Amino acid sequence: MSLRFQAINDLTGAKEVAVASTTKVTAIFGENVFTLKTAREYLSDEAYKSLQASIKGSKKIDRTVANQIANGIRAWAQSKGVTHYTHWFQPLTGTTAEKHDSFFTLKGDGTAIEEFDGAALIQQEPDASSFPNGGIRATFEARGYTAWDPSSPAFIMEIGLGKTLCVPTIFVSYTGELLDYKGPLLKALESINKAAVDVCNYFDKNVTKVTPTLGWEQEYFVIDEALANARPDLVQCGRTVFGASPAKGQQLEDHYFGSIPERVYAFMRDFEEESYKLGIPLRTRHNEVAPAQFECAPIFEEVNIAVDHNVLLMDIMSRVAKRHRLRVLLHEKPFAGINGSGKHNNWSLATDTGVNLLAPGKTPKTNLMFLTFFVNTIKAVHDYADLLRASIASAGNDHRLGANEAPPAIISVFAGQYLAKVLSDIETRVGDKFDEQDEAILKLDLHRSIPELLLDNTDRNRTSPFAFTGNKFEFRAVGSNANCANAMTVLNTIMAQTLKTFKKDVDALIEKGDKKEIAIMHVIQKYIVESKKVLFEGDGYSEEWAKEAEGRGLANVKTTPLALDAMVTDKAKHLYEACGVLTHTELEARHEIELENYIKKVQIEGRIMGDLAINHILPAAINYQTTLANNISAIKATGLPESAYASQLTMLKEISDRINIIYTKVNEMVEARKKVNNLTDTREKAIAYEAEVKATFFDEIRYHVDKLEHLVSDEDWTLPKYREMLLLR
Numbered sequence: 001m002s003l004r005f006q007a008i009n010d011l012t013g014a015k016e017v018a019v020a021s022t023t024k025v026t027a028i029f030g031e032n033v034f035t036l037k038t039a040r041e042y043l044s045d046e047a048y049k050s051l052q053a054s055i056k057g058s059k060k061i062d063r064t065v066a067n068q069i070a071n072g073i074r075a076w077a078q079s080k081g082v083t084h085y086t087h088w089f090q091p092l093t094g095t096t097a098e099k100h101d102s103f104f105t106l107k108g109d110g111t112a113i114e115e116f117d118g119a120a121l122i123q124q125e126p127d128a129s130s131f132p133n134g135g136i137r138a139t140f141e142a143r144g145y146t147a148w149d150p151s152s153p154a155f156i157m158e159i160g161l162g163k164t165l166c167v168p169t170i171f172v173s174y175t176g177e178l179l180d181y182k183g184p185l186l187k188a189l190e191s192i193n194k195a196a197v198d199v200c201n202y203f204d205k206n207v208t209k210v211t212p213t214l215g216w217e218q219e220y221f222v223i224d225e226a227l228a229n230a231r232p233d234l235v236q237c238g239r240t241v242f243g244a245s246p247a248k249g250q251q252l253e254d255h256y257f258g259s260i261p262e263r264v265y266a267f268m269r270d271f272e273e274e275s276y277k278l279g280i281p282l283r284t285r286h287n288e289v290a291p292a293q294f295e296c297a298p299i300f301e302e303v304n305i306a307v308d309h310n311v312l313l314m315d316i317m318s319r320v321a322k323r324h325r326l327r328v329l330l331h332e333k334p335f336a337g338i339n340g341s342g343k344h345n346n347w348s349l350a351t352d353t354g355v356n357l358l359a360p361g362k363t364p365k366t367n368l369m370f371l372t373f374f375v376n377t378i379k380a381v382h383d384y385a386d387l388l389r390a391s392i393a394s395a396g397n398d399h400r401l402g403a404n405e406a407p408p409a410i411i412s413v414f415a416g417q418y419l420a421k422v423l424s425d426i427e428t429r430v431g432d433k434f435d436e437q438d439e440a441i442l443k444l445d446l447h448r449s450i451p452e453l454l455l456d457n458t459d460r461n462r463t464s465p466f467a468f469t470g471n472k473f474e475f476r477a478v479g480s481n482a483n484c485a486n487a488m489t490v491l492n493t494i495m496a497q498t499l500k501t502f503k504k505d506v507d508a509l510i511e512k513g514d515k516k517e518i519a520i521m522h523v524i525q526k527y528i529v530e531s532k533k534v535l536f537e538g539d540g541y542s543e544e545w546a547k548e549a550e551g552r553g554l555a556n557v558k559t560t561p562l563a564l565d566a567m568v569t570d571k572a573k574h575l576y577e578a579c580g581v582l583t584h585t586e587l588e589a590r591h592e593i594e595l596e597n598y599i600k601k602v603q604i605e606g607r608i609m610g611d612l613a614i615n616h617i618l619p620a621a622i623n624y625q626t627t628l629a630n631n632i633s634a635i636k637a638t639g640l641p642e643s644a645y646a647s648q649l650t651m652l653k654e655i656s657d658r659i660n661i662i663y664t665k666v667n668e669m670v671e672a673r674k675k676v677n678n679l680t681d682t683r684e685k686a687i688a689y690e691a692e693v694k695a696t697f698f699d700e701i702r703y704h705v706d707k708l709e710h711l712v713s714d715e716d717w718t719l720p721k722y723r724e725m726l727l728l729r
């Protein structure tokens with residue numbers, strides 16, 4: 001019996017796994033995190049204060065204090081049964097990495113002790129020579145090291161084998177280049193903090209810190225593990241490369257409105273509980289549009305922490321799914337023909353005075369501050385749309401962007417009807433003759449119209465890649481499998497740079513004698529004029545928009561290799577350097593790594609297609625071909641006329657034709673890969689993989705395989721079908 005039928009058989013007996021239910025989230029929330037509250041308990045006053053200061057980013061921790069902190073963390077971890085620690089980091093491969101070391105050690109005289117000293121806390125050499133480095137380390141040193149990031153708290157991972165103390169770190173080469181996602185993110189946050197505080201001080205001198213906030217919404221699919229295991233494509237690349245659309249897909253939308261299936265519900269409760277222990281504030285869970293698709297979202301947090309939490313959540317979900325004999329699919333497009341998965345990044349800026357800078361205020365003064373940040377965001381997106389596009393580019397997301405279910409590859413901003421009107425009013429009203437009376441009227445208008453916006457939730461545009469949603473922007477084009485750090489690094493960097501320029505522009509006008517508010521209004525008006533072409537209120541999924549955007553001169557880069565070009569333009573290099581986020585070498589290295597990731601993904605998918613076609617699809621088709629041929633001979637032998645087996649002949653002919661095409665195309669694809677593999681320039685190779693391998697062969701081979709699925713007897717078909725993966729559990 002094929003794995004497919006075994007899996008289906010086993011499913012009949014599949015029951016939800018019982019989960020111990022916690023009645024109160026607060027009872028377990030953060031229990032596996034070395035929070036400041038825990039630190040208070042385990043650290044001396046000196047060590048505690050030092051840790052606290054370094055979390056605020058104001059002070060470095062010295063060696064002796066580091067020893068004390070390390071000891072405190074170990075004591076806490078050991079009290080919870082932990083024996084090993086690891087430096088946990090986020091390499092550019094898109095997953096997290098860890099290398100476990102024991103607290104256990106032998107002293108010179110052979111005494112066995114448990115130890116975790118400051119040096120081990122601060123730095124570890126993970127022997128990570130095989131993590132991607134874009135050629136940086138090859139030319140210098142073979143290895144990099146991980147360095148403690150005190151701004152993310154240590155935590156205990158207890159799912160799977162053993163319990164491990166995880167120390168969040170950044171990953172750096174010996175020559176000092178950042179080789180991970182967190183390093184540049186932290187620098188971008190530092191940069192925007194400074195730039196935003198300066199601008200805030202026009203309105204409020206009490207603001208001393210601005211912290212970007214992130215609330216992600218994670219979409220994912222859940223299917224039965226045995227069915228997933230019977231699909232070599234899901235096992236190896238996380239998406240199905242073949243599979244005919246089922247009769248019942250998402251057209252009834254019954255999944256979206258239906259109740260959560262029991263097995264999945266048990267799984268959700270279980271991973272939520274594990275998330276709470278790690279301090280991840282999950283808040284919502286629901287079904288998504290496609291069958292077997294779901295979403296969860298937390299309460300928003302500081303970007304740095306939110307990024308860690310999202311990466312952790314993805315890890316937790318995959319681990320916990322095993323307990324339930326389920327498989328979580330985080331790929332952007334696991335199934336053709338139904339919706340893919342995204343990860344909306346809700347983003348805003350919070351001051352240490354408790355103000356959300358992207359929430360319209362209650363007084364004319366706070367509204368001018370809101371308007372300043374609102375317009376600066378639009379300007380940043382307009383000026384650096386290409387970098388935002390690059391930040392969400394991946395082989396997986398290419399299947400999703402612009403596929404009529406996700407925002408297009410065109411970056412535009414949705415402001416909402418009210419604010420769009422406010423912007424156009426400013427544009428027309430603030431002319432050369434703009435004076436204090438105009439200013440007063442405008443402030444009043446703003447004051448009157450903006451608060452209504454918050455009440456009106458219907459003013460939503462779900463087709464925009466970058467939408468204002470009342471008190472935050474929602475970057476909707478991020479892929480479900482992505483590390484949000486990438487998008488967040490870019491967004492916060494471009495915002496920092498735009499705010500810096502804004503300050504310069506305003507100061508220049510003030511110097512010329514303009515009153516502060518009038519200077520600000522003038523610059524706001526200038527920015528609106530300069531960036532209004534990026535504003536779009538209509539249907540982002542429509543073809544008309546693609547045409548209109550082209551007319552407006554907005555880019556529509558559909559493939560990853562070309563989208564990534566934006567990372568290494570002079571403009572990008574200047575930006576990252578000016579904000580102190582990434583050096584030119586680091587940018588070049590990242591560009592190279594992303595291209596290589598793309599190449600590898602497409603290469604692997606190409607191989608999987610070949611393997612499945614030759615070893616699964618064609619054998620099934622040939623079996624059935626033989627059955628048909630035997631049947632035809634048998635009928636013929638009875639002396640019946642050809643009309644008696646005419647349908648069988650037609651079927652046989654179609655199957656034979658498709659077998660030939662598939663076989664030929666798979667071989668041609670192998671040849672095409674060989675040719676492309678010989679290219680030495682990484683960018684050219686990535687472009688060629690897209691054009692000459694993926695675009696030339698993937699859809700065509702798939703077309704014929706999916707046709708065969710409809711022709712060949714169900715009994716002979718070995719791969720689980722879409723209807724089974726999506727609807728059975």
Ligand code: ADP
Nearest residue numbers: 213214215216297298299300346347348471472
């Ligand atoms: P929806 O967009 O589905 O109507 P919400 O408005 O509640 O739902 O928010 C969706 C996501 O946005 C949640 O993850 C939430 O935490 C996040 N969010 C809300 N306010 C902010 C903010 N100021 N900064 C960042 N994220 C936010």
Ligand code: MG
Nearest residue numbers: 217344346474
């Ligand atoms: Mg949303």
